[in-house]
Amino acid sequence: MQFGIFSVGDVTTDPTNGRTPTERERIKAMVEIALKAEEVGLDVFATGEHHNPPFVPSSPTTMLGFIAAQTEKIILSTATTLITTNDPVKIAEDYAMLQHLADGRVDLMMGRGNTGPVYPWFGQDIRNGIALAVENYNLLHRLWREDVVDWEGQFRTPLQSFTATPRPLDGVPPFVWHGSIRSPEIAEQAAFYGDGFFANHIFWPTDHFQRLIEFYRTRFEHYGHGRADQAIVGLGGQVFIKKNSQDAIREFRPYFDNAPVYGHGPSLEDFSSQTPLTVGSPQEVIERTLTFRQQFGDYQRQLFLADHAGLPLKTVLEQLDILGEEVIPVLRKEFDALRPAHVPDGPTHAARVAQQVETGDLESRDPAQLDAGLEVTSR
Amino acid sequence: MTTIVVLTAGMSQPSSTRLLADRLAEATGRVLRSSGHEPRVEVIELREYARDLANHFVTGFPSASLKAVLDEVSDADALIAVTPIFSASYSGLFKMFFDVLDPAALVGTPVLIGATGGSTRHSLALDHALRPLFAYLRAVVMPTGVFAASEDWASEGDLRTRINRAAEELAAALGGVRATPARAADAFADVVPFERLLAGTHTRRSKAESRQVGDGTGQI
Structure with a gap:
């Protein structure tokens, strides 16, 4: 089981003192948070990708490369990489490059982006969101698996005898998660490729995500990648922890009440009962997080949202200390003890290299050969 | 139900x-x-x-x-x-x-x-x-x-x-009943006697009077 944090990278005024960090401060804070995550023993740091204020992380591989140079163990990931508006050729090259520099400590989470005006800034149209995600990812998947690609599609210029460089480290592409909060098509896509599926279930009630993940698991099995309970699932989480619950609630409430996504709406108490938000003691966070396994089955990656809504850097670093010292070690032990032997652990480069040597199971999926491929998997 | x-x-x-x-x-x-x-x-x-x-x-x-x-x-x-x-x-x-x-x-x-x-x-x-x-x-x-x-x-x-x-x-x-079709009122079946109009006492008659007048006899 892998534990980590994911950052949206929002620049938000601290509602308790009216202070707004500069972009430089926020960018540097994200780096410091990533380094702290490694220090306290977390497995993953993931950054968002945004191209509109009030967000700063527009260039994830620049930031992750900078962090990679200062860390040794932590996996660097994204939440999410915009598969709709980025050129898949550039994603293939940028992340292969990062993979070499970070010695394989790289994976990605694909997302579509839900802000309509962003699409035309990159020559696209949100109405094609799903179609872009489907076509672009198929090309990306091939670019990492075929040395020479001839390709033609709807959304970008054709490729003739193109080789994306550098080739993935050890011939093994970065592991890919597909993130979605709403669309069964994306769960279907993740299942088709045998990729991971990440459900950021922190803003909505559980039953919706149970359906989405159940669907992904069923389709993962359908496409022949293993049993449904062997599908690779990641979940979001949102916590604020203090030694005792009352302090946690008192300190977090102003940030909750003014938070960009859900602020000025329901009370902290209502939202905590309706969504996975947990504001309380380490023990409460541990107990709540363990319920995710009961709701969604054994899963591979748990990412927490820790730095948002204007929380000052000092507070975020304290939160990571508590997570690393009092929460994650217990969760790791509990989850690992509960997970049956046939259910895989969270994906790492080393494990994927070993798997490829063993099974050669990283072939590309060319749409032209899709029918034949489907026949094989359904047998 | x-x-x-x-x-x-x-x-x-x-x-x-x-x-x-x-x-x-x-x-x-x-x-x-x-x-x-x-x-x-x-x-x-x-x-x-x-x-x-x-x-x-x-x-x-x-x-x-x-x-x-x-x-x-x-x-x-x-x-x-x-x-x-x-x-x-x-x-x-x-x-x-x-x-x-x-x-x-x-x-x-x-x-x-x-x-x-x-x-x-x-x-x-x-x-x-x-x-x-x-x-x-x-x-x-x-x-x-x-x-x-x-x-x-x-x-x-x-x-x-x-x-x-x-x-x-x-x-x-809902399939329960047939609605009674509303029909255009017959302007001649329901005329207020003129002396009452002139007196301004009736803009509308009682139901009993309506029945009397509108009973199809044509007698006003």
């Missing part, structure tokens, strides 16, 4: 909007029962969900109790929707509910629309605001919408006629 959901966006308590909603529900139930149906009537006061609706706008998901109401409306066999008219249209609370309702929830559902206001000058809001809203939702809106202004509560007869006509239409749409 036929389920009729009554949605009322009245603000005050007691509310004339709720009163109209109850009258429409009662009349519809009565017509259905007269033809052997036993409808279930569920009344929903949107006022009780004002905060849940606002939270749904902010968070993107309904609270458990609002979800139950949304489901109830989606599953209804017929809807009676009544709102006060504010600023020439349905109230904001009323619109909030339909903004978060699944756009396909009411496709093909018979809907009886009603509204209340301080004066009859607002009555066309039914046809200029409510009817297009339900047309967008592809509901089947009954031809008669019932508007009740303050003065209507004082002159019972007319409002009751409209309530009954609307109720018959909704009951007919």
Whole structure:
């Protein structure tokens, strides 16, 4: 089981003192948070990708490369990489490059982006969101698996005898998660490729995500990648922890009440009962997080949202200390003890290299050969 | 069993909007029962969900109790929707509910629309605001919408006629009964004797007189 944090990278005024960090401060804070995550023993740091204020992380591989140079163990990931508006050729090259520099400590989470005006800034149209995600990812998947690609599609210029460089480290592409909060098509896509599926279930009630993940698991099995309970699932989480619950609630409430996504709406108490938000003691966070396994089955990656809504850097670093010292070690032990032997652990480069040597199971999926491929998997 | 959901966006308590909603529900139930149906009537006061609706706008998901109401409306066999008219249209609370309702929830559902206001000058809001809203939702809106202004509560007869006509239409749409087709009044069958017109004592005659005059004898 892998534990980590994911950052949206929002620049938000601290509602308790009216202070707004500069972009430089926020960018540097994200780096410091990533380094702290490694220090306290977390497995993953993931950054968002945004191209509109009030967000700063527009260039994830620049930031992750900078962090990679200062860390040794932590996996660097994204939440999410915009598969709709980025050129898949550039994603293939940028992340292969990062993979070499970070010695394989790289994976990605694909997302579509839900802000309509962003699409035309990159020559696209949100109405094609799903179609872009489907076509672009198929090309990306091939670019990492075929040395020479001839390709033609709807959304970008054709490729003739193109080789994306550098080739993935050890011939093994970065592991890919597909993130979605709403669309069964994306769960279907993740299942088709045998990729991971990440459900950021922190803003909505559980039953919706149970359906989405159940669907992904069923389709993962359908496409022949293993049993449904062997599908690779990641979940979001949102916590604020203090030694005792009352302090946690008192300190977090102003940030909750003014938070960009859900602020000025329901009370902290209502939202905590309706969504996975947990504001309380380490023990409460541990107990709540363990319920995710009961709701969604054994899963591979748990990412927490820790730095948002204007929380000052000092507070975020304290939160990571508590997570690393009092929460994650217990969760790791509990989850690992509960997970049956046939259910895989969270994906790492080393494990994927070993798997490829063993099974050669990283072939590309060319749409032209899709029918034949489907026949094989359904047998 | 036929389920009729009554949605009322009245603000005050007691509310004339709720009163109209109850009258429409009662009349519809009565017509259905007269033809052997036993409808279930569920009344929903949107006022009780004002905060849940606002939270749904902010968070993107309904609270458990609002979800139950949304489901109830989606599953209804017929809807009676009544709102006060504010600023020439349905109230904001009323619109909030339909903004978060699944756009396909009411496709093909018979809907009886009603509204209340301080004066009859607002009555066309039914046809200029409510009817297009339900047309967008592809509901089947009954031809008669019932508007009740303050003065209507004082002159019972007319409002009751409209309530009954609307109720018959909704009951007919539910397959319960055939609505009595409204016929154009025969201008010659119901003429007020001139001496009374001149005296200004009668703009409208009593039922007994109407029957007398309109009994087909042609004798005035």
